[in-house]
Amino acid sequence: MTKKMKNVIIGLVGNKLDKKDSAWRPTIHLVQNMVKKDFSIDRFHLLHQKRDNKLAEDIASEIKCISPETKVQLDVVDSLAWDYSKVSQRLFDYVSKFSFDYRNENYYIHLTTGTDTVKNCWVLLITNNILRAEIIQSHNPKGGSQTPYTPVNTDEISSQFNLLKQERIAQNHTNFSKYHQIFAEIKQIVDEDKKIVDKDKKSSRFLLLGETGTGKTKLVKEIAKYLNLEDKLVPVNCACLIRERAMGELCGYKKGAFTGACEDYEGKLREANGGILFLDEIGELGLEEQAMLLKVLDGEKVDTLGAKNSEKNKASFILFCATNKDLDKAVAERCFREDLLSRINLWQYEIQPLRERGDDLKKKLEDQIEKDKTVIFEYKEKQYFLQFALASETEWSGNWRDFDNMLNRIFFRARITQNKKVTKEIIDKEIAELQTRWSKRKGTKPETNNTNINLLNPNNYQNDI
Numbered sequence: 001m002t003k004k005m006k007n008v009i010i011g012l013v014g015n016k017l018d019k020k021d022s023a024w025r026p027t028i029h030l031v032q033n034m035v036k037k038d039f040s041i042d043r044f045h046l047l048h049q050k051r052d053n054k055l056a057e058d059i060a061s062e063i064k065c066i067s068p069e070t071k072v073q074l075d076v077v078d079s080l081a082w083d084y085s086k087v088s089q090r091l092f093d094y095v096s097k098f099s100f101d102y103r104n105e106n107y108y109i110h111l112t113t114g115t116d117t118v119k120n121c122w123v124l125l126i127t128n129n130i131l132r133a134e135i136i137q138s139h140n141p142k143g144g145s146q147t148p149y150t151p152v153n154t155d156e157i158s159s160q161f162n163l164l165k166q167e168r169i170a171q172n173h174t175n176f177s178k179y180h181q182i183f184a185e186i187k188q189i190v191d192e193d194k195k196i197v198d199k200d201k202k203s204s205r206f207l208l209l210g211e212t213g214t215g216k217t218k219l220v221k222e223i224a225k226y227l228n229l230e231d232k233l234v235p236v237n238c239a240c241l242i243r244e245r246a247m248g249e250l251c252g253y254k255k256g257a258f259t260g261a262c263e264d265y266e267g268k269l270r271e272a273n274g275g276i277l278f279l280d281e282i283g284e285l286g287l288e289e290q291a292m293l294l295k296v297l298d299g300e301k302v303d304t305l306g307a308k309n310s311e312k313n314k315a316s317f318i319l320f321c322a323t324n325k326d327l328d329k330a331v332a333e334r335c336f337r338e339d340l341l342s343r344i345n346l347w348q349y350e351i352q353p354l355r356e357r358g359d360d361l362k363k364k365l366e367d368q369i370e371k372d373k374t375v376i377f378e379y380k381e382k383q384y385f386l387q388f389a390l391a392s393e394t395e396w397s398g399n400w401r402d403f404d405n406m407l408n409r410i411f412f413r414a415r416i417t418q419n420k421k422v423t424k425e426i427i428d429k430e431i432a433e434l435q436t437r438w439s440k441r442k443g444t445k446p447e448t449n450n451t452n453i454n455l456l457n458p459n460n461y462q463n464d465i
């Protein structure tokens with residue numbers, strides 16, 4: 001035989017709705033209709049504030065008349081108004097001290113009386129599994145409802161909340177800067193690589209693609225900082241590696257190997273052992289230098305300039321290569337070795353240009369405002385600047401280099417004015433100069449952006465120095 005569960009209702013006294021002269025009294029109305037439906041109420045907890053003691057006692061007496069078998073308990077809980085922090089704290093304290101008996105009792109929260117803050121906090125307590133209870137909502141008969149009260153399935157609310165939460169997380173993940181996604185994935189790869197003893201099986205070889213100024217170098221530096229390898233980050237500008245210089249730079253040389261070699265030099269590969277080798281602008285290497293680099297990366301014997309014997313490269317490092325060139329196209333045009341591309345292209349990532357990274361751009365602006373407290377950058381001017389910065393036609397051809405330089409100039413120009421304030425005129429001046437610079441890069445005439453910003457004549461700018 002199934003054991004009969006007791007029914008316990010927890011409700012808040014409505015200091016206006018539950019008064020005797022009110023047209024509709026939700027608490028009394030609920031009890032009356034439950035009795036009609038043969039829903040037995042074993043216990044009714046009436047929460048109220050001290051100021052409503054008399055009203056709570058009157059309601060308790062009426063409930064006893066309507067349902068004599070119902071035990072009414074008056075619980076004083078103050079600060080149940082509009083302050084979320086106070087309401088949530090009071091209700092949490094109340095629930096924490098409540099003697100729940102889930103094996104023998106069913107619990108219901110009457111959610112019709114009280115402020116919206118109180119109602120929201122009840123829902124949060126239930127959907128976060130702090131309280132196991134069903135929600136009952138009574139309806140004003142004058143409102144046209146056919147049912148006097150309805151139970152609300154809290155499991156359904158929880159599942160809806162979770163679904164909405166997952167959708168929001170997915171949306172944020174989609175909108176979240178791809179730069180940060182790349183950073184997170186690289187961290188995961190290098191963390192896994194730490195566990196591998198055999199250096200030949202390590203997979204930390206990364207090729208970073210993207211326009212100039214998108215933050216490829218910055219990403220490598222952040223990875224080095226994460227790994228505590230800032231002192232073992234060895235950058236190499238491949239645009240400067242030419243023939244013998246390339247061999248000497250990478251593999252080292254002996255004293256007297258060439259004019260100017262005044263002492264032995266171990267080379268970048270040995271210097272990067274146990275750290276990070278960063279080959280920047282790798283797309284600028286000539287074919288001869290590419291062949292030499294491939295030989296080095298494959299671990300074959302390499303010649304230290306001026307040494308009598310070749311030595312096998314035993315250096316182990318995390319390899320980052322970066323370029324703003326299309327290496328697949330360069331391979332097709334026979335400007336880049338396919339075998340070298342395969343060697344460095346284990347993990348390939350393309351860093352987004354700034355025009356596709358609105359969230360990063362806004363955060364950079366906020367960080368600058370927070371950092372430089374001497375300059376006043378008010379909301380109206382900030383929105384005016386962002387209107388230009390985030391416009392689809394704003395190209396940011398230099399990416400972060402252009403953006404950082406523009407911000408620095410704006411803050412500098414504001415700092416030397418009397419009120420130290422960023423004005424629309426300062427922003428207009430910088431926009432005009434930036435657009436002129438972009439047009440020169442493309443070999444076209446500057447075009448005024450169509451974000452309804454009126455550009456000033458640079459020659460009339462009063463704060464120019």
